[in-house]
Amino acid sequence: MAANPAAVMSCGACGPSCRQTLNEGVWTNNPVAVQMLGVCSALAVTSRLENSIVMGMALIFVAAMSNLFVSLLRNATPRRIRMIAEVTIIATFVIVFDQLLKAFYPEMSESLGPYVGLIITNCIIMGRAEAFAMQNPPAISVVDGIANGIGYAAVLILIGAAREVLGSGELLGRTVLSPDWYTGNLVMILAPGAFIALGFLIALANHIKPPQTEASK
Amino acid sequence: METSPLLILFAAIFTNNILLASFLGMCSFLACSQQIETAIGLGAAVTFVMTCTSVINYLIYYGILVEGAPLVAADLTFMSFIVFIAVIAAFVQFVEMFIERFSPKLYYALGIFLPLITVNCAILGASLFMVIRSYTLGQSLGFGFGGGIGWALAIVLMAGLRKKMNYSNVPAPFRGVAIIMVVTGVMAMVFMGFVGMVQIQ
Numbered sequence: 176m177a178a179n180p181a182a183v184m185s186c187g188a189c190g191p192s193c194r195q196t197l198n199e200g201v202w203t204n205n206p207v208a209v210q211m212l213g214v215c216s217a218l219a220v221t222s223r224l225e226n227s228i229v230m231g232m233a234l235i236f237v238a239a240m241s242n243l244f245v246s247l248l249r250n251a252t253p254r255r256i257r258m259i260a261e262v263t264i265i266a267t268f269v270i271v272f273d274q275l276l277k278a279f280y281p282e283m284s285e286s287l288g289p290y291v292g293l294i295i296t297n298c299i300i301m302g303r304a305e306a307f308a309m310q311n312p313p314a315i316s317v318v319d320g321i322a323n324g325i326g327y328a329a330v331l332i333l334i335g336a337a338r339e340v341l342g343s344g345e346l347l348g349r350t351v352l353s354p355d356w357y358t359g360n361l362v363m364i365l366a367p368g369a370f371i372a373l374g375f376l377i378a379l380a381n382h383i384k385p386p387q388t389e390a391s392k
Numbered sequence: 393m394e395t396s397p398l399l400i401l402f403a404a405i406f407t408n409n410i411l412l413a414s415f416l417g418m419c420s421f422l423a424c425s426q427q428i429e430t431a432i433g434l435g436a437a438v439t440f441v442m443t444c445t446s447v448i449n450y451l452i453y454y455g456i457l458v459e460g461a462p463l464v465a466a467d468l469t470f471m472s473f474i475v476f477i478a479v480i481a482a483f484v485q486f487v488e489m490f491i492e493r494f495s496p497k498l499y500y501a502l503g504i505f506l507p508l509i510t511v512n513c514a515i516l517g518a519s520l521f522m523v524i525r526s527y528t529l530g531q532s533l534g535f536g537f538g539g540g541i542g543w544a545l546a547i548v549l550m551a552g553l554r555k556k557m558n559y560s561n562v563p564a565p566f567r568g569v570a571i572i573m574v575v576t577g578v579m580a581m582v583f584m585g586f587v588g589m590v591q592i593q
Contacts, residue, residue, distance in 0.1 A: 211422055211569055215513050218415040259481065266474040274470060289520035292473045296513040298419050366413050367580040374566070374573030382565040 200322025227335030231328025404538030435544025446536030
């Protein structure tokens with residue numbers, strides 16, 4: 176299995192297996208906690224668990240679809256304009272998701288504000304399109320997009336749950352820590368709480384699996 | 393009553409700092425805050441591009457995209473994401489070519505930062521906030537400029553703190569990005585102290 180990093184890398188060239196791709200995106204190379212990509216929205220939308228879930232779904236959808244189309248068009252795209260082509264494809268799917276959200280779930284659209292649109296500049300999607308979909312066939316690219324989307328969503332859900340529970344004692348709007356003995360820690364809902372929660376999450380990930388040193392990368 | 397652009401400028405720097413309160417532009421904030429000089433260069437480039445693109449995007453949004461706009465009557469607001477990002481990319485490219493031709497010195501100082509800016513979410517975020525909060529032209533100018541200054545202020549402060557942090561004994565799992573996140577959190581808390589100085593929605 177994907178125990179040693181060199182083996183994973185060499186498999187990248189000869190067409191990685193589905194399982195490895197999933198494992199990399201969700202855990203060993205988690206986009207937020209390990210690669211520090213897409214941090215902006217991971218901080219901004221996580222004040223409530225519900226927002227985190229919707230945002231995670233948005234990212235899974237956009238990453239999978241844009242990886243699919245970037246990969247399908249990879250042989251037809253001239254190298255010089257590939258960035259513009261990628262951005263256009265990504266923006267198209269972000270618009271689709273934004274319109275769906277506005278139509279079926281307007282309150283959520285309101286509460287996420289500009290952060291749905293900001294998926295366009297989310298480095299995860301651009302990074303996967305550039306690093307993976309440009310070199311690999313469509314099917315595995317979709318798996319890669321979904322894997323990275325799940326990795327991102329998992330981090331968001333963890334932070335969202337921690338912030339909502341610590342901040343207001345509620346989870347998805349239901350009281351879990353009774354207000355009789357627990358006073359909501361307002362700072363967790365406000366901006367500083369987001370930074371601190373993500374900092375501790377990254378430290379926890381480092382503690383479980385110490386980061387690779389520069390030499391072994 | 394309409395909020396004055398100057399008020400919005402100060403609010404965007406202190407109370408509604410685009411990085412510390414809206415979490416925008418984190419990627420380059422983490423990547424380029426090791427050196428104070430680099431931070432200042434990037435901050436200046438972001439301020440310039442953010443100010444100009446907010447105004448250009450304002451003109452395009454209200455001149456073309458909105459329903460019943462002077463140039464095209466149809467409602468094209470759903471196209472705004474794609475138009476905004478194209479404007480930003482094109483503007484950055486244009487500025488790069490322009491300063492390369494007319495001021496090589498400035499190009500060497502700022503040039504390497506310009507491509508980074510296209511994918512800086514703070515720039516696109518400023519344009520999206522401008523639309524969501526329905527700012528006027530003057531307010532957009534104030535918000536774009538103030539947002540840029542606020543971002544530059546945050547990254548320069550962080551660069552200074554990181555220099556000091558090189559000498560401190562940080563617990564092993566927190567080394568690297570984790571401690572930067574926690575420090576940024578404390579910084580955001582400090583900036584919350586400005587709340588009450590100016591009030592915008």
